[in-house]
Amino acid sequence: MLFFSRSKILMILGAVFIGLLLAIPNALPEKAREAMPGPFQRTINLGLDLQGGAHMLLEVDLSSILDQALINERTAINDAFRRAEDRPRTEFVRPDEGTILARMRTKEDADKAMPLLQNLSQPVDPTQLNSPKTTRVTRESDKNIRVTITDQNIEFIRKQTIEKSIGVLGRRIDPNGNLELILAPEGDKRILLQVPGAQNIDEIKERINKSANLSFHLVNEKDSTNEQALSVAMETGRVATSDKYFPFAESNGRGGGLIVVERTRITGDCLKDSSGGPHPTGPGAVVNFSFNVGCATEFGRMTARNINKRFAVILDGEIITAPNIRSAITGGSGYIEGGFTLESARDLSLLLNAGALPAKLTIVEERTVDPSLGADSIRAGKVASGIGLLGVALFMWLSYGLRFGTIANLALSTNIILIAAALSLFGSTLTLPGIAGIILTIGMAVDANVLIFERIREETYNGKTPINAIETGYKRSMAPILDANITTLIAAITLYFVGSGPVRGFAVTLAIGIVMSVFTAVIFARLLTATWLRGKRPKTLPI
Amino acid sequence: MKDISLVRILPQEPRVPFINVRMIAAAFSVLAIIASIFLFTTKGLNYGIDFTGGTVIEINTNEDPDDEAIRNALIDMGFNGATVQGIQPPVGALDQEGNPITHRLMRIGLQLADETGEEGQGAQQAALKRATDGLEERIGKFYIRNTEVVGSQVSGELRRKGIMSVALALLMVLGYIWFRFEWQFGLGAVFALAHDVILTIGVFSLTQIEFNLTIIAAILTIVGYSLNDTVIVYDRIRENLRKFKKKPLPEVLNIAINDTLSRTILTSLTTLLALVALYVLGGSALKGFSFAMIWGVFVGTYSSIFVASPLLLALKLKRGANTGGERAEV
Numbered sequence: 001m002l003f004f005s006r007s008k009i010l011m012i013l014g015a016v017f018i019g020l021l022l023a024i025p026n027a028l029p030e031k032a033r034e035a036m037p038g039p040f041q042r043t044i045n046l047g048l049d050l051q052g053g054a055h056m057l058l059e060v061d062l063s064s065i066l067d068q069a070l071i072n073e074r075t076a077i078n079d080a081f082r083r084a085e086d087r088p089r090t091e092f093v094r095p096d097e098g099t100i101l102a103r104m105r106t107k108e109d110a111d112k113a114m115p116l117l118q119n120l121s122q123p124v125d126p127t128q129l130n131s132p133k134t135t136r137v138t139r140e141s142d143k144n145i146r147v148t149i150t151d152q153n154i155e156f157i158r159k160q161t162i163e164k165s166i167g168v169l170g171r172r173i174d175p176n177g178n179l180e181l182i183l184a185p186e187g188d189k190r191i192l193l194q195v196p197g198a199q200n201i202d203e204i205k206e207r208i209n210k211s212a213n214l215s216f217h218l219v220n221e222k223d224s225t226n227e228q229a230l231s232v233a234m235e236t237g238r239v240a241t242s243d244k245y246f247p248f249a250e251s252n253g254r255g256g257g258l259i260v261v262e263r264t265r266i267t268g269d270c271l272k273d274s275s276g277g278p279h280p281t282g283p284g285a286v287v288n289f290s291f292n293v294g295c296a297t298e299f300g301r302m303t304a305r306n307i308n309k310r311f312a313v314i315l316d317g318e319i320i321t322a323p324n325i326r327s328a329i330t331g332g333s334g335y336i337e338g339g340f341t342l343e344s345a346r347d348l349s350l351l352l353n354a355g356a357l358p359a360k361l362t363i364v365e366e367r368t369v370d371p372s373l374g375a376d377s378i379r380a381g382k383v384a385s386g387i388g389l390l391g392v393a394l395f396m397w398l399s400y401g402l403r404f405g406t407i408a409n410l411a412l413s414t415n416i417i418l419i420a421a422a423l424s425l426f427g428s429t430l431t432l433p434g435i436a437g438i439i440l441t442i443g444m445a446v447d448a449n450v451l452i453f454e455r456i457r458e459e460t461y462n463g464k465t466p467i468n469a470i471e472t473g474y475k476r477s478m479a480p481i482l483d484a485n486i487t488t489l490i491a492a493i494t495l496y497f498v499g500s501g502p503v504r505g506f507a508v509t510l511a512i513g514i515v516m517s518v519f520t521a522v523i524f525a526r527l528l529t530a531t532w533l534r535g536k537r538p539k540t541l542p543i
Numbered sequence: 544m545k546d547i548s549l550v551r552i553l554p555q556e557p558r559v560p561f562i563n564v565r566m567i568a569a570a571f572s573v574l575a576i577i578a579s580i581f582l583f584t585t586k587g588l589n590y591g592i593d594f595t596g597g598t599v600i601e602i603n604t605n606e607d608p609d610d611e612a613i614r615n616a617l618i619d620m621g622f623n624g625a626t627v628q629g630i631q632p633p634v635g636a637l638d639q640e641g642n643p644i645t646h647r648l649m650r651i652g653l654q655l656a657d658e659t660g661e662e663g664q665g666a667q668q669a670a671l672k673r674a675t676d677g678l679e680e681r682i683g684k685f686y687i688r689n690t691e692v693v694g695s696q697v698s699g700e701l702r703r704k705g706i707m708s709v710a711l712a713l714l715m716v717l718g719y720i721w722f723r724f725e726w727q728f729g730l731g732a733v734f735a736l737a738h739d740v741i742l743t744i745g746v747f748s749l750t751q752i753e754f755n756l757t758i759i760a761a762i763l764t765i766v767g768y769s770l771n772d773t774v775i776v777y778d779r780i781r782e783n784l785r786k787f788k789k790k791p792l793p794e795v796l797n798i799a800i801n802d803t804l805s806r807t808i809l810t811s812l813t814t815l816l817a818l819v820a821l822y823v824l825g826g827s828a829l830k831g832f833s834f835a836m837i838w839g840v841f842v843g844t845y846s847s848i849f850v851a852s853p854l855l856l857a858l859k860l861k862r863g864a865n866t867g868g869e870r871a872e873v
Contacts (some may be wrong), residue, residue, distance in 0.1 A: 049828075057697060059694075059696075201690070202672075205668065209665075209668075362665055362694075363667075363668050363692065363694075364693075364694035364696060364697050365692065365693050365694060365697045366668075366690060366691065366692040366693075367689075367690070367691050367692075368687075368689065368690040368691075369688070369689050370639065370686065370687065370688045370689065372637055372638055372639050372641075372686075372688065373601070373688040373689055375637065376632065376633050376635070376636040376637065376826065377633065377826065377828065379633070379634070379635050379636075380633035380634050380635070380636075380824055380825050380826045380829075381825070383634055383635070383824050384820045384821045384823075384824040384825050385817075385820075387820040387824065388816060388817035388818075388820035388821065389817075391816040391817070391820060392813045392816050392817060395812065395813055395816060396813070398549045399549050399550040399809060400550055432828055432829065433757055433760055433829075433832065435829075436757075436821060436825070436829050436832055436833065439817050439818070439820065439821045439825075440764065440814070440817060440818065440821075440836065442817045443813045443814035443815070443816060443817030443818060444768070444771070444810070444813075444814055446809075446810070446813050447771065447806075447810040447813075447814075450806050450809045450810050450813075451775065451806050453550075454803075454805050454806045454809075457550070457555070457805075458555070458802070461555045461556070476782075479778055480774065480775045480778035480779070483723055483774045483778060484770070484771040484772075484774045484775055484778075485771070486719065487716055487719055487720070487767065487770045487771065487774055488767035488768070488770065488771055490712065490715050490716055490719055491712045491716065491763050491764070491766050491767035491770070492763075492767065494708055494711050494712040494715060494763065495708060495712070495760060495763045498704055498707060498708035498711060499704070499708060499756070499759070499760065500701070500704070500756075503756050503757065503759065503760045506757075506760045506764075507760070510764065510767075
């Protein structure tokens with residue numbers, strides 16, 4: 001146990017030396033750090049509770065997405081029937097308990113409809129061979145056909161919704177890409193958002209809450225100017241199936257609403273670019289926009305056909321403006337006025353450029369820490385660990401005297417350095433509970449040394465010579481040290497996998513601390529003891 | 544150079560008759576467990592928002608805050624269940640502008656009566672905004688140092704996860720000890736751990752200190768610490784079973800406990816030293832955690848000596864070839 005080959009000594013000292021090099025950058029000012037070689041520039045990653053910032057869990061409203069998928073499916077079915085050369089006649093096509101139920105007039109109609117509906121079922125992921133289909137078509141009876149959206153498709157839609165939401169959120173919250181955001185899916189329907197050092201939390205929340213669904217609709221002038229039709233529409237939402245009522249936005253300042261043609265091809269997806277700017281002729285500000293080529297043509301056609309009618313610009317279910325079409329707009333660009341200030345116009349154009357959120361997001365968890373509180377926690381953590389370290393070191397010196405006390409304390413300080421090195425190297429995040437973990441490790445790390453020393457004391461008492469006592473002391477302590485630390489490690493690992501956020505940070509430092517304390521007490525301190533023994537060859541042990 | 548080591552104060556071969564008082568200890572433990580369960584069912588735990596859902600903000604005003612004014616302002620705005628609580632800032636705390644904070648900070652908890660359903664979740668954020676805007680109007684400018692909003696759905700999941708993690712840790716530990724020792728050791732250790740967990744919950748119920756996610760972390764650490772202690776004693780018991788083949792079992796257990804006694808005392812003391820530093824200096828965020836851990840050191844040490852070891856007798860540990868384990872080199 002006490003013999004170390006030269007290569008082994010080199011390996012142990014090398015490990016400690018590399019650990020020291022990896023830990024040092026944390027103590028250096030930024031300037032000096034940049035001069036170090038690559039892997040030695042890394043420092044401990046501070047958690048949001050230490051550097052300040054916002055942690056949010058956003059829940060995606062998937063049910064609305066699935067509802068929308070059903071509505072789209074229904075529209076597609078109706079279109080397919082309408083376009084068919086030999087048009088099948090229907091009684092109705094409607095959503096029914098998460099599926100679409102089509103009832104046809106006769107058995108012959110249903111026979112005609114079946115291939116049309118089966119044609120609508122496309123591969124979920126066209127880039128993949130043997131991809132499952134989007135829908136399943138079943139003939140329930142002579143006249144009834146049921147179209148079900150397959151589970152694979154729902155899963156695909158879910159994934160896409162989350163992915164798209166993450167993309168949009170990133171562009172919205174961090175348009176310039178310098179915030180070091182963390183955006184990641186969490187579970188089935190949630191998104192984790194972490195913004196380090198965030199100061200303007202309210203603004204960020206605002207950007208999360210707005211869907212920014214923009215669309216341009218033709219106004220149904222006949223019904224919109226008819227008081228009776230309007231009041232019916234206001235109550236029920238629509239007068240005819242193809243029309244829908246939308247209220248004016250508050251910023252428009254006139255109350256009421258309009259009935260518009262629901263179907264449109266001009267949506268937020270058409271936008272190539274938008275920007276906020278001053279109104280070219282009047283007071284206030286406008287949002288300038290330009291369409292991509294396809295939509296520009298479509299918009300030109302739509303305006304050319306409807307001169308002297310109005311089109312409504314609808315944002316998140318509210319009409320922000322409804323200008324009169326004076327001439328065909330063929331250039332594919334224009335501006336939206338709607339009682340904007342320069343600031344609100346810029347905000348809106350930022351949201352529009354980032355794209356619309358596919359579904360509504362709700363903040364289901366928020367933990368925001370001001371940077372000043374984070375700094376307080378770090379300071380308190382440093383003071384507490386410093387005093388804890390000092391107390392434990394003094395205690396060890398008092399208990400085991402200068403020599404063995406020093407060995408234990410060297411092991412302890414090496415342990416701390418190695419923890420810092422491991423945290424820097426793996427880029428794991430240090431949280432406030434993580435600091436607690438380190439302080440706890442300081443107290444518990446000497447345990448292995450205490451175990452060994454007590455065993456040595458016992459063996460000496462039983463009459464063994466110093467070298468023999470130390471040899472057996474280390475040997476006999478191995479099993480309990482390993483058993484004890486592996487069980488604690490099991491608890492720490494469980495904590496890591498089941499816990500979340502700051503608790504995980506605690507589990508990480510605790511686990512690293514356990515591993516390092518075994519290394520320093522069992523291997524590093526043993527090397528120190530062996531070296532001391534070889535040099536001094538003591539007759540009695542000062543322990 | 545003369546080297547002194549105070550550890551010599553501890554007797555080299557103590558023979559404290561721990562095992563002889565096992566019945567008293569058992570009575571005490573059973574009573575404490577009953578009391579803990581009783582407290583837990585009647586008084587319950589003071590769950591933090593991690594487990595109940597809700598909103599907590601910590602604010603910093605320019606002078607010592609007026610608790611009554613803040614409370615009245617909140618009631619005025621319709622937040623009837625609001626809690627207002629002053630807390631001491633941690634050592635050397637600075638405010639946003641870098642000035643030392645000399646006055647108390649304020650923790651304000653908002654409970655929303657109905658926060659289930661879709662609108663409810665958005666309502667939480669809306670209520671937070673209403674509360675901060677309204678407060679600023681009524682009591683003047685303040686800084687928000689910390690905001691925590693947990694939806695009821697999330698808190699339900701956190702609660703489930705918390706219980707699961709403790710149960711899972713106990714189970715895995717049982718497995719490991721079973722694998723390394725005899726089954727009696729595994730069961731004894733897990734009983735001792737369950738004892739520690741129940742008593743910790745009892746203390747949190749008694750003191751009504753906030754029970755949140757970090758306390759779950761603390762409980763799992765207590766499990767780890769107590770286990771550490773238990774395994775050390777068990778390991779010595781296993782060794783002594785081979786060494787003293789003729790001695791009666793209670794005596795063997797007692798010798799093992801005494802053999803490891805000095806280590807138990809020293810490690811508990813160093814751990815306590817570090818934890819007390821954390822408790823006194825760590826600020827309010829870590830008070831509950833370090834309190835739980837300090838309690839855990841005591842209860843964990845107690846349970847290794849008075850619960851885990853005597854349980855081996857109760858579980859009728861057999862002495863024979865099988866106690867040899869895999870390392871019979873004595």
